[in-house]
Structure formats: C-alpha cells, structure tokens
Amino acid sequence: MARPSPVSDQVRSLFAAEQKHLWSIDELHEAVVGALGAADYSTVFRAVTGMEKEGSIHRIDLGDGKVHYEISEGHHEHIRCDDCGRVVEVPGCVLEDASTSVRTSTGFVVTSHQLLFTGVCPECAAK
Amino acid sequence: MARPSPVSDQVRSLFAAEQKHLWSIDELHEAVVGALGAADYSTVFRAVTGMEKEGSIHRIDLGDGKVHYEISEGHHEHIRCDDCGRVVEVPGCVLEDASTSVRTSTGFVVTSHQLLFTGVCPECAAK
DNA sequence: ATAAATGCAAACGCTTTGCGAGTGC
C-alpha cells in the first residue's frame, strides 16, 4: 500500500548514517537535494515531522532560532562554542540521578531533559 | 544627557520585581502596557536587547518558539510540564562540577549552560 | 541644536499549511 517515497527515505537514511547526528531542516534539505537532485523543503519538513511523531527523532533546540533534530537512540547532551557556534556531543549523560532530586524539590516527575552547555572549543581557544 | 525612558524603566522594574522571573517579550509588552497605558512592542524589544547586551538579563530558550528572558543573578534550571506547559524553576544548580568532566571529554571550556527538564507537574499528574 | 526614546510599519527568517498534480497499487 505504500508508494515509494524517495525523499522521506533519504531523510531517514541521513539520520541513520553515522556521520552526523544533529540536523537542521535546512541541512537535511540540502543533503537530500545533493543526493536526489531535487527535493522540496516542505517535503523534507513533512518527513521530519512525521518521524518526530513516530518518536524516531526528536527536536533539539540550540537557541539559534532554528529547529534541529536528532535520532532518538542514545540520549546525550550538547556543547556549543560561544565563538564559532560549533556543536559537539557530550558523551554520556551528565544527569544520572538528578531527576530524583528534581522530583523532591519541585514535585514534577521528570520525563526528559535537554542540556546545552556553551563554552569555547579547543580551536577557538587556540586563537 | 538621558531622556526619561518610561518604557525601558518599566521593563527593568518588571525584571527587578520578585514575582516573576521568566518573561517572554510578549508578556513584558503586555505588562508594560498594563502599567503605562501604552507602549510599543519594538520599544520593549529594544529595551530587552539592550539589557541583554549589558548582561543584566539573558535569553532562555524553552523550546516553544518564543524567546524568554531572565534576570542574570542566581543561575538555575527550569522544568516544564509536558502537559500544561507550566515552567517552574529548579532550585539550586544540578550541575556543580559537571563542567570539568565535560572539559576532559570534549576539550571545551564550559562558560555556561542551560538545562531544561520536561516532566509532568503535580497538578497534571493528579488528573 | 542635539541626542535619546519611542511609535509605526514593514522586512525578515524560519516554520507550517493548503491545494493541486503526479503516480504506484
């Protein structure tokens, strides 16, 4: 019952690929165009929002006015360079049992979290 | 040399007030209009961006597409209810010495961070 | 006169949606 969907498929492959883990819709669009020759931004957008509803990817807000998406497996945090804007993944979860302490202090049951460090990357520090 | 600036002053008072610590530009605008009778959104916007440059307030991104601002003193984190969207401040910094561990794992020197928990607030859990 | 604060309106950037056309099944 499903028709071939080259654009959506390509978006999925991009997320599945190991090279990059954090994508803006724009970057995805560019990559899809590069791979398929042509693709519409809105099609990429719909593929992405579909995947988000499925739960296979989720939004990451880097505070730069653009929405980013990341594959759901392997939760982790990010750190962004104040200078060049580069974003790097912070291996491991820095917040192991913070949720219980948050629960006692606020009464909220923590379901998820998103942490963004900012700092200066080695390259920028070297300048 | 300075002219009276009722709008900017009002914005500053709002941040100085203890009642609310997290403001969207929209909310600030509404509050200023309520207090002064009239004020332009762009004027509030300019007051806010000025304060941000001064360093007296800083942006907080709650991932809802709007920019929020918060007074700089007393760094802390936030938790937002998945259900009703309510945002509550998490007392204390949950990340005491995470920065050194981040530094060893990524090489970045951490200058700041922003953490957003999401969860379910007591009221919504009661439903 | 000068410089600052403000209001108004339009531009902008990115996200989101409506709709019609194309196409496997």
Next chain:
DNA sequence: GCACTCGCAAAGCGTTTGCATTTAT
C-alpha cells in the same frame, strides 16, 4: 479509483530593523 507522496506557493508567527517623530537637555 484510491491513497499517498510530492512540489509549489502562500500564510503564519515571532523577531528585527528603518525611519520619522517627539522631547528633554
């Protein structure tokens, strides 16, 4: 024929900016 994907274009929405006006010094 049907359901689904796609492309195109426009609408939204919040942020940002240009410009003219007002006003205290």
